[in-house]
Amino acid sequence: MTPMIDVVFNLIIFFLLSSHLARQEVQLQLDLPAATTGERQPPEPVPRRVVLQVLPNGQLSLGARAIDAAKLARELKAEQSKSPGELEVRIRADRRVPYRHVEPILKSCAALGIWRVTFAVVREPE
Numbered sequence: 001m002t003p004m005i006d007v008v009f010n011l012i013i014f015f016l017l018s019s020h021l022a023r024q025e026v027q028l029q030l031d032l033p034a035a036t037t038g039e040r041q042p043p044e045p046v047p048r049r050v051v052l053q054v055l056p057n058g059q060l061s062l063g064a065r066a067i068d069a070a071k072l073a074r075e076l077k078a079e080q081s082k083s084p085g086e087l088e089v090r091i092r093a094d095r096r097v098p099y100r101h102v103e104p105i106l107k108s109c110a111a112l113g114i115w116r117v118t119f120a121v122v123r124e125p126e
Helices: 002-025 069-081 099-112
Strands: 048-054 060-062 065-067 087-093 116-119
Touching: 048 069, 048 099, 060 069, 065 069, 069 087, 069 099, 087 099, 099 116
Parallel strands: 048 087, 087 116
Antiparallel strands: 048 060, 060 065
């Protein structure tokens, strides 16, 4: 009976930690842009994903950690080296963010060969 209790306890810890990490990914409340068209996430297994959040003032955060725009390429390269597979970068930008704050992200991704770049949007009401 004791091993079963240990397994259940480990499962509880796993689910608590994974839900906490998933909440950190979307911790910032941003006014996401609306989209009339788009694609849902593909059903195939997705590669490792990092979420870059861009605040209205241009401040970047990788996951829940604020980063400097000048160090963005180095941070992405470090994330890319953590796993051998393909890396996906999801950009969560406030709808009021000027393109000049998004362009360095796209350039850094292209320079590192990261081709899976997606934007988080909300579906426009029909």
